Amino acid sequence: QLQLQESGPGLVKPSETLSLTCTVSGGSISNSNSYWGWIRQSPGKGLEWIGIIYYSGTTYYNPSLKSRVAISVDTSQNQFSLKLSSVTAADTAVYFCARGLVSAFGYWGLGTLVTVSS
Amino acid sequence: EIVLSQSPGTLSLSPGDSATLSCRASQSVSSSYLAWYQQKPGQAPRLLIYSTSTRATGIPDRFSGSGSGTDFTLTISRLEAEDFAVYYCQQYGSSRWTFGQGTKVE
Numbered sequence: 676q677l678q679l680q681e682s683g684p685g686l687v688k689p690s691e692t693l694s695l696t697c698t699v700s701g702g703s704i705s706n707s708n709s710y711w712g713w714i715r716q717s718p719g720k721g722l723e724w725i726g727i728i729y730y731s732g733t734t735y736y737n738p739s740l741k742s743r744v745a746i747s748v749d750t751s752q753n754q755f756s757l758k759l760s761s762v763t764a765a766d767t768a769v770y771f772c773a774r775g776l777v778s779a780f781g782y783w784g785l786g787t788l789v790t791v792s793s
Numbered sequence: 794e795i796v797l798s799q800s801p802g803t804l805s806l807s808p809g810d811s812a813t814l815s816c817r818a819s820q821s822v823s824s825s826y827l828a829w830y831q832q833k834p835g836q837a838p839r840l841l842i843y844s845t846s847t848r849a850t851g852i853p854d855r856f857s858g859s860g861s862g863t864d865f866t867l868t869i870s871r872l873e874a875e876d877f878a879v880y881y882c883q884q885y886g887s888s889r890w891t892f893g894q895g896t897k898v899e
Contacts, residue, residue, distance in 0.1 A: 777826075
């Protein structure tokens with residue numbers, strides 16, 4: 676059974692860079708049929724797609740976040756990572772990693788809350 | 794960017810009722826690229842339906858999806874206690890994914 680687990684700091688200061696890693700177990704991140712994504716959810720709000728990466732390294736980002744986002748993949752560790760720079764309080768959210776197949780996200784991590792505060 | 798608008802915002806129903814949730818897109822969406830998720834408090838979303846009408850693995854047949862173009866529907870027949878949750882539609886197009894704002898079934 677595929678499992679995804681987010682990890683990283685739960686508190687980030689304004690203007691700094693948020694960094695999260697998603698560790699994939701029970702399957703290979705190098706599956707050519709899959710892509711790997713980050714989605715966030717601000718407290719009490721809906722879901723916002725951040726971006727995705729294929730194992731080849733090809734990335735696609737939400738245009739509204741593109742200037743601040745970078746997603747990378749480490750196939751040797753079966754992990755992929757998110758970096759979001761110049762964070763503000765508006766970036767406080769639960770961040771989910773997920774696996775995509777065709778056009779939907781079928782497997783999700785449990786999510787990790789990241790708070791932006793000094 | 795395609796915007797998805799879900800209605801109603803909240804649906805108040807009882808166990809045994811049927812629920813009809815709407816998702817309207819600002820532009821036409823390929824039927825292959827429309828999905829529905831269920832989310833309960835404190836949990837990650839769970840994929841229910843993809844490609845408009847295909848149930849994900851393990852999803853009971855009381856969940857069904859339909860639609861085309863700009864109008865899509867998730868129907869839940871015979872609501873069970875575990876079905877009370879928030880439901881999101883999601884579309885893919887031009888290497889972009891977007892979600893609707895959600896419908897709460899209470």
